[in-house]
Amino acid sequence: MDPSDILGALQRTTNIKQNQLTLQEIAGLREDLRRKEAEEAAAPKCPYCAGAISNGVAKCRHCTSEVQWCEVEGKAYVLTAEEVPQYFVQQKLHELAWEKQQRAEAEKLLAEAALKASAEKQKEIDEMNWPSAGAIIIFFIFLVFIIAIFISEAVR
Numbered sequence: 828m829d830p831s832d833i834l835g836a837l838q839r840t841t842n843i844k845q846n847q848l849t850l851q852e853i854a855g856l857r858e859d860l861r862r863k864e865a866e867e868a869a870a871p872k873c874p875y876c877a878g879a880i881s882n883g884v885a886k887c888r889h890c891t892s893e894v895q896w897c898e899v900e901g902k903a904y905v906l907t908a909e910e911v912p913q914y915f916v917q918q919k920l921h922e923l924a925w926e927k928q929q930r931a932e933a934e935k936l937l938a939e940a941a942l943k944a945s946a947e948k949q950k951e952i953d954e955m956n957w958p959s960a961g962a963i964i965i966f967f968i969f970l971v972f973i974i975a976i977f978i979s980e981a982v983r
């Protein structure tokens with residue numbers, strides 16, 4: 828322990844004894860406590876005793892149990908030896924489920940694209956047919972006009 832820490836602790840004890848703990852000191856102690864709690868909450872937990880565990884250690888310093896480490900997307904997890912195979916099975920199942928989902932999504936997108944393409948193709952065909960349908964109508968009007976002229980000529 829650092830001598831200044833000892834001095835500080837002694838000073839604090841004296842202050843507590845004298846009931847003179849300042850608001851600033853109380854705030855400081857609360858901050859220390861909060862920081863310690865946050866550190867412990869963030870630290871990996873021993874799967875046997877739930878005690879905080881240092882990264883990479885093979886044994887829990889609280890209960891001396893042997894632990895295993897697994898890394899998922901950059902975050903380290905601590906597991907029991909029995910959990911490890913189960914963990915890998917879960918990981919594999921998760922990956923397979925993800926792949927299946929990806930494939931289903933890809934198939935859905937392809938089906939949508941095919942539907943859209945066929946709708947566009949149909950629209951194109953309709954648009955291509957439209958002028959010829961118009962031409963047929965114009966042709967019939969023209970035919971009726973010609974017949975009318977012929978009839979009027981015949982009647983005369």
Ligand SMILES: [Zn+2]
Nearest residue numbers: 873876887890
């Ligand atoms: Zn432990």
